[in-house]
Amino acid sequence: MVSAVFHSPLEASAALRAAKACAATRATGAAVVTATQAATPPAPYKEPLIDWRAIGRTVLPAVAGIGLLIGIWALATSSGGGSFPTPWATFEAAVKLFSDPFYSKGPNDQGIGWNILYSLERVGLGFGLAAIVGIPLGFLIGRFATLNSMVSPLISLLKPVSPLAWLPIGLLVFKAANPAAIWTIFICSIWPMVINTAVGVQRVPEDYLNVARVLKLSEWKIATRILLPSVMPYMLTGVRLSVGTAWLVIVAAEMLTGGVGIGFWVWDEWNNLNVAHIIIAIFVIGIVGLLLEWALMAVAKRFDYS
Amino acid sequence: MGAAAMKPKINGRSMLQINDVGMVFPTKRGPFVALRDISLNVERGQFVTLIGHSGCGKSTLLNLVSGLTTPTSGVLLLDDRELKGPGPDRGVVFQNHSLLPWLSCHGNVLLAVERVFGEKESKARLHERTLAALELVGMSHAVAKRPHEISGGMKQRVGIARALAMEPKMLLMDEPFGALDALTRARLQDELLKIVAGTNATVLMVTHDVDEAVLLSDRIVMMTNGPAATIGEALRVDLPRPRDRVALAEDRDYVQYRKEVIDFLYMRHSHVERAA
Numbered sequence: 001m002v003s004a005v006f007h008s009p010l011e012a013s014a015a016l017r018a019a020k021a022c023a024a025t026r027a028t029g030a031a032v033v034t035a036t037q038a039a040t041p042p043a044p045y046k047e048p049l050i051d052w053r054a055i056g057r058t059v060l061p062a063v064a065g066i067g068l069l070i071g072i073w074a075l076a077t078s079s080g081g082g083s084f085p086t087p088w089a090t091f092e093a094a095v096k097l098f099s100d101p102f103y104s105k106g107p108n109d110q111g112i113g114w115n116i117l118y119s120l121e122r123v124g125l126g127f128g129l130a131a132i133v134g135i136p137l138g139f140l141i142g143r144f145a146t147l148n149s150m151v152s153p154l155i156s157l158l159k160p161v162s163p164l165a166w167l168p169i170g171l172l173v174f175k176a177a178n179p180a181a182i183w184t185i186f187i188c189s190i191w192p193m194v195i196n197t198a199v200g201v202q203r204v205p206e207d208y209l210n211v212a213r214v215l216k217l218s219e220w221k222i223a224t225r226i227l228l229p230s231v232m233p234y235m236l237t238g239v240r241l242s243v244g245t246a247w248l249v250i251v252a253a254e255m256l257t258g259g260v261g262i263g264f265w266v267w268d269e270w271n272n273l274n275v276a277h278i279i280i281a282i283f284v285i286g287i288v289g290l291l292l293e294w295a296l297m298a299v300a301k302r303f304d305y306s
Numbered sequence: 307m308g309a310a311a312m313k314p315k316i317n318g319r320s321m322l323q324i325n326d327v328g329m330v331f332p333t334k335r336g337p338f339v340a341l342r343d344i345s346l347n348v349e350r351g352q353f354v355t356l357i358g359h360s361g362c363g364k365s366t367l368l369n370l371v372s373g374l375t376t377p378t379s380g381v382l383l384l385d386d387r388e389l390k391g392p393g394p395d396r397g398v399v400f401q402n403h404s405l406l407p408w409l410s411c412h413g414n415v416l417l418a419v420e421r422v423f424g425e426k427e428s429k430a431r432l433h434e435r436t437l438a439a440l441e442l443v444g445m446s447h448a449v450a451k452r453p454h455e456i457s458g459g460m461k462q463r464v465g466i467a468r469a470l471a472m473e474p475k476m477l478l479m480d481e482p483f484g485a486l487d488a489l490t491r492a493r494l495q496d497e498l499l500k501i502v503a504g505t506n507a508t509v510l511m512v513t514h515d516v517d518e519a520v521l522l523s524d525r526i527v528m529m530t531n532g533p534a535a536t537i538g539e540a541l542r543v544d545l546p547r548p549r550d551r552v553a554l555a556e557d558r559d560y561v562q563y564r565k566e567v568i569d570f571l572y573m574r575h576s577h578v579e580r581a582a
Contacts, residue, residue: 207404214372214398215421215472216391225417229408305407305454 085276093276094283108268110260112280116288119250119261122178126185127246133186134193134242135235141194142201142231155191163188163249167256177257184253185246192241200234201227229303236300243296247289262288320386321476321508322348322371327380329366339534340366344380346527346537348476353502353509355519357567358529359575364512365480367529371510372398372478385475394422397469399479403461405453411464412449415439415471422472439471440464442501459490466498470505479511483518492551495521499549516571520563521551528570539570 070087077086085093101113141148166187170180208230212222254263262285269277329341340363348354356364369375370382373392382389384396397418405414415436423432440446443463448456453464462482469477483491495518502509502522513519519526523543530538543563545554554560 207400207402208406210374210398210400211404211406213374214392214394214396215418216393217417217421221417221421225409226406229406303408305452 083273083275085279090276090279093274094280097277097280107260112262112265112284115260115262115265116284118259119254119263120288122182122254122261123185123243123246123250126182127189127243129182130186130190130242130246131193131239134190134238135197138194138197138235138238139201139227139231142198148198155194158187159191159195163245164252164256167253177259181250181253181257181259181261185249188249189242189246192245193235193238196234196238196241197231200231203234204230229305232303233300233305236296236303240293240296240300243292244289247285247292251285319349320347321350321352321384322346322510323381323383323386324367324371325381325383327367327370327377327382329363329370329375330378340532341370341377341536342534343536346540348508348510350508351506352524353511353522354525354527355511355513355523356527356529357513357516357519357571358535359531359571360514362529362532363535364529368478368480368510368512371476372396394418394472395475397472397474397477399462399465399469399477399482401481401484403453403458403465405461405464405468407453410450410452411440411445411456411467412436414453414464415468418468419471435471439467442470442504443467444497457490459486459494462486462494463497466501470501470507475508477507477509477511479509481512481514484514491515491518496551498522499547503548516564516567519567520545520560521549521554526563526567528567528575530575538575541566 074087077084097112101111103111104114137151141151163184166184167180170183171177174180174183204227208226212226217225250261251263251266254261255267258264262281266278266281269275269281324344324346327341327344328339331338331340344367346354356367358364366375370377371384371389373389373396376391405411406417409417416432419432419435419439423435427435437446437449440449443466445460445463445467448460448464453461456464462485466482483494486494499522501507509522511522520543526541526543527537528539528541529535541563545557545559545563
């Protein structure tokens with residue numbers, strides 16, 4: 001209806017090009033040749049199948065770093081006789097360990113797979129509860145200044161407390177090891193989510209809120225279309241920090257509470273003086289932590305609008 | 307488009323009446339008088355620009371009309387009704403476009419369309435309205451694009467589409483082209499001229515660009531310097547429409563209007579930088 005009055009710039013420029021081409025045809029043959037040449041698009045740039053240079057820049061140094069570490073380790077243990085196993089001995093132990101990750105011989109002797117899964121379950125529960133409580137709490141703190149000034153001194157006070165200081169409270173309240181470990185995870189991983197969500201809510205750009213006010217959007221629309229998407233990146237940073245903390249805390253907590261879990265397994269292998277297994281556990285804990293971090297980074301990337 | 311403009315004119319020709327409005331902000335060092343004794347009438351279908359040096363309160367005045375702030379004294383009437391807070395009967399175009407980055411161009415315009423027509427009309431009709439608004443500003447090619455994928459000028463077009471799609475009684479523009487480069491600005495001004503001619507919209511626009519003011523306006527409202535800024539002079543621009551910037555550049559009337567505004571801004575009310 002309005003397009004008759006108002007052409008899009010694209011249409012206009014296309015028309016202009018067509019007109020130019022016509023003019024060229026009417027001119028000499030040479031001009032026609034140049035016009036058609038100009039019309040054929042340049043050959044598209046072909047992306048190489050494997051970018052060897054990029055691999056050279058990023059993967060090679062990483063491999064070299066790991067190689068260096070293993071080399072130093074091998075050198076240090078080459079004399080033999082010490083209690084520290086060589087890389088090769090550790091690798092053999094790992095192969096044996098991972099060939100049957102899900103065996104179960106009573107409560108104190110289970111496969112490494114079970115140990116990892118039990119630890120992940122505790123982390124999932126503690127962290128999940130922390131998210132359920134922490135994210136809405138962060139929203140409220142961010143939205144209401146009074147609540148903010150009421151709660152922020154408490155958070156500042158409790159945040160730096162070591163995870164293990166919370167464990168006795170958990171044992172006292174729940175009178176069982178497993179809930180106490182989950183409680184410890186909960187209380188340690190809640191702070192990054194509360195703080196980051198609150199900061200995110202406070203930093204919703206005034207412009208976006210002005211749009212909401214000018215359009216007089218309903219509270220529901222403001223929450224779903226403006227607040228939530230705007231806070232999302234901050235919230236996910238909080239979640240990532242929380243999961244990292246939770247995975248750090250679980251090992252320490254399980255060492256103290258016992259049961260099945262990677263932390264307790266480390267302690268158990270120490271009692272057995274099986275140092276190779278302890279080294280394997282360290283690698284496993286590192287790799288699982290890295291995978292958790294990667295997964296959450298991938299989620300966060302999805303919600304990055306900048 | 308332009309249904310609002312086609313409504314029968316019931317009560318006079320005024321779309322916006324600003325009566326004796328003043329604005330005082332409380333600060334730590336006592337009250338700060340930003341605006342005083344502002345009275346202004348904007349007629350239906352008129353294009354009015356507010357011009358003045360930075361800090362003269364022209365944006366404050368626009369915020370009073372948009373309802374984002376409430377005046378400490380005086381009354382504002384829109385279509386003979388007292389203004390109380392913001393509302394979708396005024397389409398606001400912000401200086402920094404203020405598009406929501408997580409919504410596509412379509413989504414941004416649809417948000418406004420849904421707000422105004424969502425309860426009365428079908429989904430298909432809302433979609434149609436959104437597309438029509440984007441077509442009006444020449445953005446049909448970028449319907450599904452997110453704001454960060456398009457240029458600054460295109461973002462501002464979408465911002466204008468969002469405001470127009472609501473079929474507001476008035477279009478309020480706060481230095482809409484201030485952040486754009488000169489060539490893009492000129493093109494958007496030309497297109498705004500066409501859109502306004504096509505929709506017969508009533509516009510109140512803040513600017514600090516003299517050429518922009520003369521090219522676009524039916525009336526230029528010149529403001530004195532703050533604090534306690536007020537309207538210094540109002541200049542009626544009687545240049546025939548449609549206006550063509552190339553032809554106008556040598557037009558004697560155009561040059562005269564331009565001179566009058568420059569005279570006001572730089573001779574009689576030149577901005578004095580006070581030492582802080």
